[in-house]
Amino acid sequence: MPKPIVVIALGGNAMIQGNQRGTIEEQVKNITETAQQILQVIPNWRIVITHGNGPQVGNIMLQMEAGSHPPYNRPILPMDVCGAMTQGQIGYLFQNSLRNLVIKESSQGRLEIRKKVKIITIITQVVVSKDDPAFKNPTKPVGPFYTLEQANLIKKEHPEFTMIEDAGRGYRRVVPSPDPIKIYEREQINTLLLNGFIIIASGGGGIPIVKNEDETISGVEAVVDKDLAGERLAGDVNADAFAILTDTDKVYLNYKTPKQKGIDQMSVAELEQYLKDGAFGKKLKGSMGPKLKAAIRFIKAGGKKVVITKPEFAAAALEGKAGTTIIP
Amino acid sequence: MPKPIVVIALGGNAMIQGNQRGTIEEQVKNITETAQQILQVIPNWRIVITHGNGPQVGNIMLQMEAGSHPPYNRPILPMDVCGAMTQGQIGYLFQNSLRNLVIKESSQGRLEIRKKVKIITIITQVVVSKDDPAFKNPTKPVGPFYTLEQANLIKKEHPEFTMIEDAGRGYRRVVPSPDPIKIYEREQINTLLLNGFIIIASGGGGIPIVKNEDETISGVEAVVDKDLAGERLAGDVNADAFAILTDTDKVYLNYKTPKQKGIDQMSVAELEQYLKDGAFGKKLKGSMGPKLKAAIRFIKAGGKKVVITKPEFAAAALEGKAGTTIIP
Numbered sequence: 001m002p003k004p005i006v007v008i009a010l011g012g013n014a015m016i017q018g019n020q021r022g023t024i025e026e027q028v029k030n031i032t033e034t035a036q037q038i039l040q041v042i043p044n045w046r047i048v049i050t051h052g053n054g055p056q057v058g059n060i061m062l063q064m065e066a067g068s069h070p071p072y073n074r075p076i077l078p079m080d081v082c083g084a085m086t087q088g089q090i091g092y093l094f095q096n097s098l099r100n101l102v103i104k105e106s107s108q109g110r111l112e113i114r115k116k117v118k119i120i121t122i123i124t125q126v127v128v129s130k131d132d133p134a135f136k137n138p139t140k141p142v143g144p145f146y147t148l149e150q151a152n153l154i155k156k157e158h159p160e161f162t163m164i165e166d167a168g169r170g171y172r173r174v175v176p177s178p179d180p181i182k183i184y185e186r187e188q189i190n191t192l193l194l195n196g197f198i199i200i201a202s203g204g205g206g207i208p209i210v211k212n213e214d215e216t217i218s219g220v221e222a223v224v225d226k227d228l229a230g231e232r233l234a235g236d237v238n239a240d241a242f243a244i245l246t247d248t249d250k251v252y253l254n255y256k257t258p259k260q261k262g263i264d265q266m267s268v269a270e271l272e273q274y275l276k277d278g279a280f281g282k283k284l285k286g287s288m289g290p291k292l293k294a295a296i297r298f299i300k301a302g303g304k305k306v307v308i309t310k311p312e313f314a315a316a317a318l319e320g321k322a323g324t325t326i327i328p
Numbered sequence: 329m330p331k332p333i334v335v336i337a338l339g340g341n342a343m344i345q346g347n348q349r350g351t352i353e354e355q356v357k358n359i360t361e362t363a364q365q366i367l368q369v370i371p372n373w374r375i376v377i378t379h380g381n382g383p384q385v386g387n388i389m390l391q392m393e394a395g396s397h398p399p400y401n402r403p404i405l406p407m408d409v410c411g412a413m414t415q416g417q418i419g420y421l422f423q424n425s426l427r428n429l430v431i432k433e434s435s436q437g438r439l440e441i442r443k444k445v446k447i448i449t450i451i452t453q454v455v456v457s458k459d460d461p462a463f464k465n466p467t468k469p470v471g472p473f474y475t476l477e478q479a480n481l482i483k484k485e486h487p488e489f490t491m492i493e494d495a496g497r498g499y500r501r502v503v504p505s506p507d508p509i510k511i512y513e514r515e516q517i518n519t520l521l522l523n524g525f526i527i528i529a530s531g532g533g534g535i536p537i538v539k540n541e542d543e544t545i546s547g548v549e550a551v552v553d554k555d556l557a558g559e560r561l562a563g564d565v566n567a568d569a570f571a572i573l574t575d576t577d578k579v580y581l582n583y584k585t586p587k588q589k590g591i592d593q594m595s596v597a598e599l600e601q602y603l604k605d606g607a608f609g610k611k612l613k614g615s616m617g618p619k620l621k622a623a624i625r626f627i628k629a630g631g632k633k634v635v636i637t638k639p640e641f642a643a644a645a646l647e648g649k650a651g652t653t654i655i656p
Contacts, residue, residue, distance in 0.1 A: 021401065021402065021403050022402075022403055023403040024403065024405050024406055024409065059395070059402045059403070060391075060413075062395050062400050062402050063388075063391040063392050063394065063395030063400070063402050064391050064395075065395075065400075066391065066394040066395035066397070066400045066402070067387070067390050067391030067392075067393075067394035067395065069394070072390050072391070072393075072394045072472075073349065074349065074350075074387045074390050074391050074394070075349050075350055075351040075352070075387070077352050077417070078352055080420070081352065081417055081420065081421065084416040084417050084419070084420035084421075085388075085413040085414075085416045085417050086413075086416070087416045088412040088413045088414070088415045088416025088417070088419075088451055089405070089409055089412050089413045089416070091412070091416075091451050092408070092409065092412035092451050092453075092535060092547075093409065093412075095451070096453075096537075096545060096546075096547065099544075099545065100544040100545060103542070103543050103544050104542065104544065107542065107543065118513075118515060118516065120450055120451075120513060120516045121450065121451035122448055122449065122450050122451075123416055123419050123420050123423070123448075123449035123450075123451075125420075125424075144400075185446075185448060187446060188446065188448040188520065188525060191519065191520065191523045191525070192516065192519065192520070195519045197516060197519070207420060209424075214431070214432065214435065215431050215435065216427075216428040216431050216432065217424060217427065217428060218424075219420075219424065
């Protein structure tokens with residue numbers, strides 16, 4: 001019987017942490033640590049990995065902005081292209097860290113991992129709807145901070161951009177964050193999975209594309225939440241489990257209050273009730289919201305298990321021995 | 329019987345031409361034109377596409393240089409990572425241009441192309457030898473031009489860099505251009521090919537990696553010639569033909585002289601004799617040299633046919649009706 005399939009979604013801190021600038025040394029160190037945790041999952045699961053790209057795409061946008069002035073005068077490319085660039089960058093670094101760990105561990109006989117486990121990174125697009133309400137209400141800040149003067153100049157050059165003031169730190173461009181519908185390369189991913197490869201796909205939430213009336217596709221300047229896109233990916237490969245790895249070991253009720261309490265397991269009905277009751281506390285508004293939304297969607301679409309935990313507990317959480325598990 | 333396999337190598341001018349800066353409008357226009365030519369090849373061949381990345385990687389290196397100064401202070405990433413970024417960028421743009429043309433043509437019934445032809449871009453590495461003599465003699469100029477003062481400063485920061493004066497235009501970094509040994513992702517590519525996908529792979533000559541003594545792999549800062557890497561790719565997928573598309577319709581004897589004469593077909597023995605005799609003229613030194621070297625290697629390794637021509641003659645050349653064909 002083939003091993004079950006898990007889609008693993010990695011948070012941005014798996015690559016660039018806190019105030020790091022994202023040097024190659026920082027990225028390789030963080031990625032190697034994360035890959036070491038993923039390695040523990042290999043013996044029992046077939047794996048598709050997806051990941052965030054916030055700091056990396058931010059760096060590219062800043063570098064393009066910097067390089068657009070004299071004496072460089074290089075062109076600024078749109079966000080969908082920048083997203084494709086980060087998929088190449090992160091996929092390359094991650095696949096080689098993981099590949100090297102597989103080679104080391106298997107040669108030392110420490111893990112039930114065959115050396116022939118091979119990895120592939122594919123450029124992945126995610127289909128969103130032209131009519132998604134997000135396109136009328138861009139909310140996701142991207143790229144550099146600007147002064148009011150700079151922001152007005154950019155707005156004049158690009159009347160289609162939406163600029164907002166970001167909490168007193170300056171002005172920023174915001175782009176839509178539409179809902180993912182499906183992974184455009186799902187057949188390619190399933191073919192690779194069937195043939196035993198570990199696949200890195202849909203980085204940064206995937207490159208968002210819309211279908212035109214004649215069925216052709218067009219990239220759009222938007223950011224799809226990587227956990228919601230990861231849920232689509234998990235559905236599209238019929239994953240047995242969806243593992244959302246982040247910077248907390250568990251989901252907590254009353255997070256960061258004296259009554260804080262970690263959850264080992266909850267049904268999707270319990271989760272929905274907690275959300276309705278506001279039981280997770282105020283900290284939820286940040287990045288946990290989309291994770292719980294993605295978990296609900298995966299289970300409601302027929303998925304069997306979602307785990308939310310830190311990378312170091314991934315293997316244990318998939319066996320129900322760590323983290324928070326969400327079940328039907 | 330399955331259709332024969334062709335590896336198509338596209339020159340840099342398929343994406344960014346002459347003095348273009350490489351704006352998104354320029355790239356999409358050029359890529360769409362090239363994709364339109366590749367489209368004609370689909371009915372009779374299974375296709376793997378590879379491509380150059382010179383202008384794109386040059387832009388990224390310039391943008392990283394520009395963004396490394398205040399107020400941006402973003403990190404400069406090594407060349408292997410920049411190469412991975414261009415594979416994402418170009419693959420994304422090319423696959424969608426080609427995909428959209430497939431959708432349009434098949435819906436209009438103009439070509440014997442089934443709409444289900446799907447495309448995939450994969451991050452591809454090429455294995456080179458640690459002992460390649462190129463590592464002792466870097467020759468390939470990359471990235472920005474510097475003043476002598478800047479060059480000395482960079483040399484102080486990075487004693488491992490080799491800087492040269494480039495024909496009076498300033499100082500530039502040069503990197504090794506080692507010989508490609510094999511495509512690291514050849515199993516992945518063959519799996520996808522077997523399942524009917526058009527694959528975009530080994531962009532920019534592939535990301536060069538070396539194998540360490542413990543069999544782990546490490547990226548290196550080098551540039552592999554894209555036609556020589558394309559030949560390895562063609563060998564690794566057992567291609568029936570290798571099509572090198574460039575800016576000339578044929579290979580010419582005595583190129584750019586009054587005695588110029590286009591070659592329709594030559595055997596690899598004739599080609600080697602021409603090279604020995606210097607029969608191609610002085611212009612050969614440029615980009616045609618590696619193309620002819622790649623052609624000789626492909627045929628000598630058992631390949632049946634190499635064509636060298638412009639993109640617009642690709643389909644005809646593969647039928648022997650245009651371009652230059654090189655045979656055993």
